[in-house]
Amino acid sequence: MEYTVKKLALISGVSGRTLRYYDQIGLLKPARINSSGYRIYGQKEVDLLQQILFYRELEVNLEDIKKIISDPTFDQTEALKSHYQLLAQKRARLDKLMATVKGTIASIEGGIPMQDKEKFAAFKDKLIEENEKKYGEEIRSKYGDETVDASNAKLRGISEGDFKAMNDLGEEIMVLLKKAYEKGDPASVSAQEIAAKHKQWLMYSWGSYSKEAHAGLAEMYVADERFTAFYDKVADGATEFLRDAILIYLGMEK
Amino acid sequence: MEYTVKKLALISGVSGRTLRYYDQIGLLKPARINSSGYRIYGQKEVDLLQQILFYRELEVNLEDIKKIISDPTFDQTEALKSHYQLLAQKRARLDKLMATVKGTIASIEGGIPMQDKEKFAAFKDKLIEENEKKYGEEIRSKYGDETVDASNAKLRGISEGDFKAMNDLGEEIMVLLKKAYEKGDPASVSAQEIAAKHKQWLMYSWGSYSKEAHAGLAEMYVADERFTAFYDKVADGATEFLRDAILIYLGMEK
């Protein structure tokens, strides 16, 4: 059986445009072109298309599908496994999104307008959740459960005004850090101001404060690439600069 | 506090391009433009951006976010609820994809090359699963469990050769249906040929065949929009045409 574009489209369920596109990008070439320039597909192409659609269903992008079906030495298992990981991540993310949406709906239906308490609470939950997700495990193992739980508990109990103030302070620190970093001296007045503000900022979420803990956190900032990535958004090396400023501020320079 | 593009980008984590884009589409306009044409944002804009990013996290598209935040009378709850449905669907789909991927990996690691048995089995499972999902519930309630289970069992036990033959036959029916439909007469030879082939096709998956069941199925094709959508791919009205042809074939025209 031979198929023109329309016929193949009919039995496969994809559009004619899709078939021409797949031809164009070299994903599925017709068996031959007839004298009038028509694309003619054979049984082999029908089978190939089925394979392609199988992977497409799995949300593999066309470029990868091309590799998978064209290169038989390509490690399909590995590709599928990493693809599975991707799907799992997507699902985990969806789960969280759904929870947040549900919470938001509930808060609205509770008669409390977005803007206010519940939205704020949703944000807090999200914040805690993200903190927990990003840093929880490692911090727990390195610094003990109490620290983390205490931080979360404090965060949960925080007032809306404080929350906003804390956020603003966090923003301010980022901006100031940029300016101070450009001067290059962690002992400078501006850098020491940042360290002070950073302590203030920490106080919002920390149950108890100690110089040692502050210094330890500063060291962790540098050691943990996720913190580094965050503060280095300001500039490369800003994380180390912040650590140095804090250590000097605490009188704990090495 | 006032922010230029770069500063707002820094504290919010989005790119400068994103902010300019949001300005461009009217999602987030700066508080003012200074004498040099620079965008200047204030605290209000920072708050708005936070809201925007909140919804963006939920995978709401920017157009909808615009509606949500710009029109306070807009029914946010409804929007969020339908959005929740969307997310739920996505997740259900992901679950199935993951199962299929896992199965495919297992089949490959079992040493059986794709192309062959296991891929074929995966396809069959998928087919059964899809049938079950699409029509299972309704068919079960309307026509009883045995019919469905028998169909699935038969499908599971089908041989590879038969499976291919069945698929080919299904394709052929679609193509023939198109041609016959264009002639417009369900009593025509070509239409009756289709009815015969349709019976043949059914026999592949049905445990037992009866005219009544065949006629009932034909009626269901028309009654159920999912079947209608499938056969109407050929042409509008093709489903009814198919039913009429089958009824005539069975000698059961009303």
Added chain:
DNA sequence: TTAAACCTTTACGCTACGTAAAGGTCAAGG
């Protein structure tokens, strides 16, 4: 004063097609 680091607008690129537009081909009916 000069370089670096910002800022601006314009515009093309990305995915996987949908959707015309402009024109050639083919089978069926009159």
Added chain:
DNA sequence: CCTTGACCTTTACGTAGCGTAAAGGTTTAA
């Protein structure tokens, strides 16, 4: 034989949400 209509072709613009130059003006600190 001719027409009609359904098919076929290529070209090309549009979609969402930006990334990424390019080309040029502004501000800031040394």
